[in-house]
Amino acid sequence: MRSIRYTDVAVIGGGPAGLAAALAARRAGAEHVTILERNHELGGILQQCIHNGFGLHRFKEELTGPEYAYRFIPQVEADPNIHVYLNTMVLSLTPTKEITAIHPDHGLVKLKAKAVVLAMGCRERTRGALTIPGTRPAGIYTAGTAQRFVNMEGYMPGKRVVILGSGDIGLIMARRFTLEGAKVEAVVEIMPYPAGLARNIAQCLEDFNIPLYLSSTVTMIHGKDRVEGVTVSQVDDNWCPIAGTERYIPCDTLLLSVGLIPENELSQTAGVPLDPRTGGPVVDEKRETLVSGIFACGNVLHVHDLVDYVSEEAEIAGEEAARHALRETADEAGSGRDGGQQLALKPGSNLRYVLPQRITAGAEVDLYMRVSHPMDAVTLTLSGVTLAKKRQVRPSEMLKIRLKAQHWESLFQAGKAPGQELLVAAEPSA
Amino acid sequence: MGERTQYDVVVIGGGVVGTAVLRTLSRYQLKAALLEKEAEVGWGATKANSGIVHAGFHNKPGSWMARLCVAGNRMYDQLCDELDVPFQRNGLMMVARTPEEEQILRRFYQQGLDNGVPGMELLDGDTARRLEPNLSGEITMVLRAASGGIVAPFALAHAQAENAAANGADVYTEVAVTGISCGDDGFTITSQDGGTWKAKYIVNAAGLFADDVARMCGLDVPSLIPRKGEEYILDQRVGDLVKHTIFPVPTPKSKGILVIPTVGGNIMIGPTALEMPRKDDLSTTAAGLDEILAFTQRLVPKIQRRDIIAAFAGLRAGSPTGDFIFETSHSGRAVHLLGIESPGLTASPAIAEHVAEMLAEAGLELMPKPDFNPRRPRVIRFKKLSDEEKEEVIKRDPLYAHVVCRCETVTEGEIVDAVRRGARTVDGVKFLTRAGMGRCQGGFCTPYVVRILARELGVSPLEITKRGRNTELLAAEAKAFLKGGEADA
Numbered sequence: 001m002r003s004i005r006y007t008d009v010a011v012i013g014g015g016p017a018g019l020a021a022a023l024a025a026r027r028a029g030a031e032h033v034t035i036l037e038r039n040h041e042l043g044g045i046l047q048q049c050i051h052n053g054f055g056l057h058r059f060k061e062e063l064t065g066p067e068y069a070y071r072f073i074p075q076v077e078a079d080p081n082i083h084v085y086l087n088t089m090v091l092s093l094t095p096t097k098e099i100t101a102i103h104p105d106h107g108l109v110k111l112k113a114k115a116v117v118l119a120m121g122c123r124e125r126t127r128g129a130l131t132i133p134g135t136r137p138a139g140i141y142t143a144g145t146a147q148r149f150v151n152m153e154g155y156m157p158g159k160r161v162v163i164l165g166s167g168d169i170g171l172i173m174a175r176r177f178t179l180e181g182a183k184v185e186a187v188v189e190i191m192p193y194p195a196g197l198a199r200n201i202a203q204c205l206e207d208f209n210i211p212l213y214l215s216s217t218v219t220m221i222h223g224k225d226r227v228e229g230v231t232v233s234q235v236d237d238n239w240c241p242i243a244g245t246e247r248y249i250p251c252d253t254l255l256l257s258v259g260l261i262p263e264n265e266l267s268q269t270a271g272v273p274l275d276p277r278t279g280g281p282v283v284d285e286k287r288e289t290l291v292s293g294i295f296a297c298g299n300v301l302h303v304h305d306l307v308d309y310v311s312e313e314a315e316i317a318g319e320e321a322a323r324h325a326l327r328e329t330a331d332e333a334g335s336g337r338d339g340g341q342q343l344a345l346k347p348g349s350n351l352r353y354v355l356p357q358r359i360t361a362g363a364e365v366d367l368y369m370r371v372s373h374p375m376d377a378v379t380l381t382l383s384g385v386t387l388a389k390k391r392q393v394r395p396s397e398m399l400k401i402r403l404k405a406q407h408w409e410s411l412f413q414a415g416k417a418p419g420q421e422l423l424v425a426a427e428p429s430a
Numbered sequence: 431m432g433e434r435t436q437y438d439v440v441v442i443g444g445g446v447v448g449t450a451v452l453r454t455l456s457r458y459q460l461k462a463a464l465l466e467k468e469a470e471v472g473w474g475a476t477k478a479n480s481g482i483v484h485a486g487f488h489n490k491p492g493s494w495m496a497r498l499c500v501a502g503n504r505m506y507d508q509l510c511d512e513l514d515v516p517f518q519r520n521g522l523m524m525v526a527r528t529p530e531e532e533q534i535l536r537r538f539y540q541q542g543l544d545n546g547v548p549g550m551e552l553l554d555g556d557t558a559r560r561l562e563p564n565l566s567g568e569i570t571m572v573l574r575a576a577s578g579g580i581v582a583p584f585a586l587a588h589a590q591a592e593n594a595a596a597n598g599a600d601v602y603t604e605v606a607v608t609g610i611s612c613g614d615d616g617f618t619i620t621s622q623d624g625g626t627w628k629a630k631y632i633v634n635a636a637g638l639f640a641d642d643v644a645r646m647c648g649l650d651v652p653s654l655i656p657r658k659g660e661e662y663i664l665d666q667r668v669g670d671l672v673k674h675t676i677f678p679v680p681t682p683k684s685k686g687i688l689v690i691p692t693v694g695g696n697i698m699i700g701p702t703a704l705e706m707p708r709k710d711d712l713s714t715t716a717a718g719l720d721e722i723l724a725f726t727q728r729l730v731p732k733i734q735r736r737d738i739i740a741a742f743a744g745l746r747a748g749s750p751t752g753d754f755i756f757e758t759s760h761s762g763r764a765v766h767l768l769g770i771e772s773p774g775l776t777a778s779p780a781i782a783e784h785v786a787e788m789l790a791e792a793g794l795e796l797m798p799k800p801d802f803n804p805r806r807p808r809v810i811r812f813k814k815l816s817d818e819e820k821e822e823v824i825k826r827d828p829l830y831a832h833v834v835c836r837c838e839t840v841t842e843g844e845i846v847d848a849v850r851r852g853a854r855t856v857d858g859v860k861f862l863t864r865a866g867m868g869r870c871q872g873g874f875c876t877p878y879v880v881r882i883l884a885r886e887l888g889v890s891p892l893e894i895t896k897r898g899r900n901t902e903l904l905a906a907e908a909k910a911f912l913k914g915g916e917a918d919a
């Protein structure tokens with residue numbers, strides 16, 4: 001019969017977040033770290049991202065996805081106290097940090113950890129697109145599925161493509177398909193501005209003369225067996241199609257790049273509360289969720305546009321998870337955290353979300369945030385205290401802003417105290 | 431294709447009705463075959479319906495629909511147990527909001543009693559809301575029928591075909607029947623690509639196309655009326671909105687728009703009912719969705735547009751008489767099943783028995799097979815197993831440790847099993863195993879399913895289809911579109 005195994009820090013997911021978290025946990029003194037990865041190799045989604053553009057911030061180099069992953073994988077493999085389980089699917093996690101997983105040779109595995117780092121990543125959203133009226137022919141894929149078919153399996157899903165949504169994977173695939181000899185007819189975006197990074201718009205669309213239709217969406221899919229074309233319409237301010245603006249674009253493939261959602265089914269089995277704005281867990285500056293000893297980082301926490309920030313965030317989570325594990329070793333009984341010293345952070349005007357959502361009074365930390373709409377000449381404020389000024393902000397680019405001692409001083413002077421709410425806002429500069 | 435063996439009975443059409451007939455025939459000492467035009471059985475109305483095993487109070491006493499619905503309903507426990515098909519008696523509720531509607535409920539209650547429907551009761555709104563807290567506060571009275579159920583119809587059709595084949599029947603797919611002639615030696619059935627089959631008796635269970643097939647036999651039958659129903663599936667997150675299937679009071683044309691729990695754990699809303707000029711329009715529409723939302727939100731106000739994860743449409747074989755029609759030709763040696771619209775799924779086991787009786791009357795000898803095995807090997811549904819069972823299953827076959835569909839926790843072992851039982855396409859795998867049915871709708875697992883199908887069927891991934899001919903998923907090998915092999919980026 002199966003026995004329970006023990007570890008100090010269990011990391012669920014071996015992508016960039018899991019790799020950096022595991023290494024950081026070891027550096028911070030965790031004796032045993034266990035990585036559980038469902039794939040047959042480490043590296044996560046980076047392994048299918050064969051384009052470059054990874055690591056500019058962290059390594060000052062333009063690496064491909066696999067190259068970026070290999071800045072971490074050899075270190076993980078060289079450490080005998082990081083135990084890597086590949087082909088291992090975690091089925092459940094309890095609030096007491098007991099993990100149930102399956103493995104082809106070990107069967108059902110139970111693992112009890114002192115701290116857990118959630119690093120399961122995200123998956124592509126399809127829902128928005130699924131109520132597109134019309135038929136359900138072959139030839140409709142998410143951009144990530146198409147990427148896997150082309151880059152990993154070696155097959156082209158089609159040769160005349162329309163891409164719905166201007167997320168980064170969609171833009172990258174527009175270039176990829178073009179380079180593979182297919183014709184990308186258009187990228188269609190419902191918002192009045194692109195969802196992906198400006199550099200991807202330039203390098204993936206403009207360089208190849210691929211039209212980008214803003215404030216537009218696919219309103220009908222045609223074709224009985226295989227996609228034969230789509231109808232594209234302009235939308236009004238409420239995203240409703242405007243009659244009379246329909247145009248028919250013949251194509252054999254429709255790619256959906258309509259956003260990513262953190263993959264938190266597992267977090268929910270442990271009762272980890274989620275933030276509806278990010279789709280990921282509510283965390284404090286240690287990246288600890290509201291379930292003591294369970295931490296989260298990377299795309300399972302919120303969707304990042306740059307892997308560099310994922311690694312950074314994962315190091316915080318890994319280090320704090322190690323500390324938690326050490327505290328639990330020292331004092332088996334009480335290792336709860338002191339939530340009483342925390343303030344809640346909420347997004348205010350023109351902010352989609354802010355992370356962390358809880359913050360210890362006086363802590364000097366980086367805040368990550370995204371705006372709801374593009375805006376020029378912006379002042380970012382925290383309950384009235386100016387944090388930073390930006391020339392331009394866009395929803396596609398995550399902002400990172402340091403909360404410093406001087407900000408806290410102003411907040412305390414204004415009477416802010418633990419237990420209260422702070423509001424982050426992006427306002428036009430005076 | 432050359433000439434096939436001589437059969438006693440050939441069934442045309444592999445929906446839930448045709449496969450039920452085939453399985454019933456496989457109990458007897460005779461040679462039976464089924465011809466289905468699609469790549470797998472179950473792709474007609476059988477795949478695209480509400481999955482409800484009706485109680486039987488909807489139909490006029492004495493009609494075929496009333497008799498065979500109540501009789502079919504009673505057969506479901508044993509049928510689904512023998513074939514290991516997901517089935518649940520979740521009960522159904524027809525709701526009223528006004529005194530006029532309450533009157534209608536009382537009439538249906540009486541009609542149900544006349545039809546022999548067991549376990550019905552009339553409840554006031556508050557009592558009903560104690561059973562179903564998410565029912566609208568406007569509902570004042572409910573007719574509840576405990577015998578109502580839900581089933582996985584596509585899985586049922588597959589299971590019936592598999593079990594019939596295990597008992598000696600032959601199942602031919604991708605065979606579209608285009609001609610039937612009758613000579614001294616019985617019927618000769620020809621297919622679109624030139625195959626021929628010989629049979630002494632035929633059963634026309636071609637669903638929406640049964641009128642066309644009847645005409646191939648020289649019968650002058652009125653045309654079936656294609657009536658489209660759109661349905662929308664909600665995320666499992668809201669899977670417990672209701673336990674019962676919730677009906678409004680019906681309209682003259684259909685049972686109305688419903689809130690339907692499914693055996694997979696999702697709630698489904700629909701169907702619409704719109705007569706169509708053609709038999710091949712399975713598109714969903716913005717208007718259909720709006721209508722369904724407006725309607726079902728009045729039954730269960732918590733239903734929300736943003737919870738929709740998938741949509742489909744089915745075509746009912748609308749009956750010109752409003753009842754099932756059993757036609758015969760060639761002195762009863764050809765039986766034609768026309769207008770098998772709702773409650774056709776519910777009635778199908780009883781229809782099959784009735785068809786066997788009709789064939790017997792026309793002279794077919796029905797000698798029971800002593801070694802008939804009504805059971806098929808159990809289907810492992812990994813997600814539903816206990817820890818101990820999971821351990822055991824993985825030990826026997828490590829492919830059960832590889833989760834292919836993360837949303838629904840479907841393993842490679844289950845997919846391989848489905849292929850060995852007859853799945854040939856990505857959609858077939860999806861409907862049998864639920865791989866790709868979850869909230870990411872195959873966004874993640876499709877490439878893996880394609881790879882497993884190709885490996886198990888021994889073909890190239892380029893040959894794998896979404897649902898048969900002309901629905902290939904992949905166009906070419908990478909680089910194939912490059913003239914002269916240009917540089918990579």
Ligand SMILES: Cc1cc2nc3c(=O)[nH]c(=O)nc-3n(C[C@H](O)[C@H](O)[C@H](O)COP(=O)(O)OP(=O)(O)OC[C@H]3O[C@@H](n4cnc5c(N)ncnc54)[C@H](O)[C@@H]3O)c2cc1C
Pocket residue numbers: 442443444445446447448465466467468471472473474475476477478479480481482483484605606607608635636637638639640643658659660701743744745746747770771772773774775776777
């Ligand atoms: C939207 C909708 C909701 C419904 N809900 C319910 C419900 O909740 N409960 C219920 O009891 N009933 C319901 N029904 C009705 C039920 O689905 C049908 O009565 C039932 O599926 C009919 O089965 P069938 O085998 O007759 O038809 P089908 O499933 O359509 O099968 C006919 C088969 O014949 C094949 N075929 C056709 N022509 C040829 C040919 N020339 N050669 C070879 N093969 C051929 C087709 O490919 C098809 O596979 C619903 C129907 C719809 C459309």
